[in-house]
Amino acid sequence: MWVIILALVILGMLTAIFGYFQQQRHEKAVREGRAVEEEPVKEVEEECCGAHEVCEKDSLLSAVSKDIEYYEDEDLDRFAMKDSYTYTEEDIEEFRDIFYTMQESEVAGWVRSLQLRNITLPDEIKEEVLLVIRERREHL
Numbered sequence: 605m606w607v608i609i610l611a612l613v614i615l616g617m618l619t620a621i622f623g624y625f626q627q628q629r630h631e632k633a634v635r636e637g638r639a640v641e642e643e644p645v646k647e648v649e650e651e652c653c654g655a656h657e658v659c660e661k662d663s664l665l666s667a668v669s670k671d672i673e674y675y676e677d678e679d680l681d682r683f684a685m686k687d688s689y690t691y692t693e694e695d696i697e698e699f700r701d702i703f704y705t706m707q708e709s710e711v712a713g714w715v716r717s718l719q720l721r722n723i724t725l726p727d728e729i730k731e732e733v734l735l736v737i738r739e740r741r742e743h744l
Contacts, residue, residue, distance in 0.1 A: 672721060675714045677702045680723055688724040696726045703729060711736050 680702070683695065691699075706714060711733060718725065725733060 673713060673717050675702065675706055675710060675717065677714070677717075680718070681721060683724075684722045686724065688727050688730070691726040691728075696728050699726050699729055703733060708736055708740050711740070 679698070683691070702714075703711070715725070715733060715737070
């Protein structure tokens with residue numbers, strides 16, 4: 605047991621010493637004006653800023669963005685604060701019509717918009733919506 609702890613301490617010390625000398629060598633090169641290799645700038649798609657592990661436009665977390673975006677679904681605001689299991693067949697059909705007319709790339713944003721507006725999806729279409737979002741993420 606002590607051998608493992610001692611080996612880890614020695615390894616940590618060697619890593620710290622190596623890091624210190626690397627930093628000193630880098631600072632000396634900068635002072636002398638020698639070219640310092642810089643990491644290449646990574647191009648990022650316009651749709652996603654790249655600052656997040658999960659792209660905001662594909663995120664379902666309402667905390668990511670507080671901006672409500674409407675997808676020609678302003679009529680759904682009347683369902684705010686309604687439980688997902690209480691929708692009538694006509695209500696469910698209205699959600700389906702909107703869902704089936706949008707592009708796959710808009711679905712995650714639409715669900716996030718519904719969350720921000722306190723509108724729950726009907727239980728009958730939740731699985732389908734989440735399946736589309738899951739498949740889209742797998743192919744990105």
